Amino acid sequence: MIALRGISHSFGADVVLDTVDLDLDQGRVTVLTGPNGCGKTTLSRFLLGLAVPDAGEVRGLEGRRRAAVFQENRLCEQLSAVGNVRLVLHRSVPSSAVAAELRRAGLTDTCLTKPVRDLSGGQRRRVAIVRAVMAEADLLVLDEPFTGLDTLGKVQVMTWVRERCAGRTTLLITHDLAEARWFGARVVTLARA
Numbered sequence: 788m789i790a791l792r793g794i795s796h797s798f799g800a801d802v803v804l805d806t807v808d809l810d811l812d813q814g815r816v817t818v819l820t821g822p823n824g825c826g827k828t829t830l831s832r833f834l835l836g837l838a839v840p841d842a843g844e845v846r847g848l849e850g851r852r853r854a855a856v857f858q859e860n861r862l863c864e865q866l867s868a869v870g871n872v873r874l875v876l877h878r879s880v881p882s883s884a885v886a887a888e889l890r891r892a893g894l895t896d897t898c899l900t901k902p903v904r905d906l907s908g909g910q911r912r913r914v915a916i917v918r919a920v921m922a923e924a925d926l927l928v929l930d931e932p933f934t935g936l937d938t939l940g941k942v943q944v945m946t947w948v949r950e951r952c953a954g955r956t957t958l959l960i961t962h963d964l965a966e967a968r969w970f971g972a973r974v975v976t977l978a979r980a
């Protein structure tokens with residue numbers, strides 16, 4: 788079980804998190820929601836090992852691999868969609884397999900090989916999602932991953948993510964509770980400290 792216990796954190800005088808507990812169900816999607824600025828991304832950074840809380844404990848993550856979709860795409864601009872995804876995969880995974888998954892997430896052939904700096908916002912978002920989901924990770928953190936996708940595209944990408952996340956421990960941060968229902972997720976609401 789991955790768990791956060793008694794997490795407190797401040798930025799200067801701004802107390803953002805005050806003794807927060809969060810359990811992530813093994814092999815399931817947990818949705819974390821709550822008002823802007825209540826500390827969802829900050830909490831996820833502790834799970835990812837990108838920051839350390841002022842107080843409290845992160846349990847169950849020793850030696851575990853983690854992957855994330857951040858609110859920003861964090862792509863390598865000069866690489867193609869296939870090149871970006873291959874960065875996180877073993878070199879034995881062929882480009883054709885990566886291209887097939889990118890197509891299933893709605894990218895057309897013309898999007899697969901040009902530098903991602905030449906793709907649209909929604910296309911770039913799909914690359915970031917596919918890269919995180921294809922990475923071999925024990926914990927997947929998705930921070931508002933479907934922002935910027937058109938209505939049909941969102942259904943297509945969510946269908947692909949749901950299939951690929953089956954049986955995986957996943958934290959999905961979102962303001963859209965329809966997404967929680969889609970993933971059959973337990974919902975945790977974080978209040979402002």
Ligand SMILES: Nc1ncnc2c1ncn2[C@@H]1O[C@H](COP(=O)(O)OP(=O)(O)OP(=O)(O)O)[C@@H](O)[C@H]1O
Nearest residue numbers: 798799801803821822823824825826827828829830
């Ligand atoms: N590096 C930082 N330095 C100072 N303050 C920060 C820093 N990172 C976050 N904060 C503050 O911490 C609070 C929580 O931010 P966080 O991004 O965790 O919220 P959130 O719940 O993810 O919000 P949103 O729903 O808008 O994405 C905000 O008030 C933010 O301004």
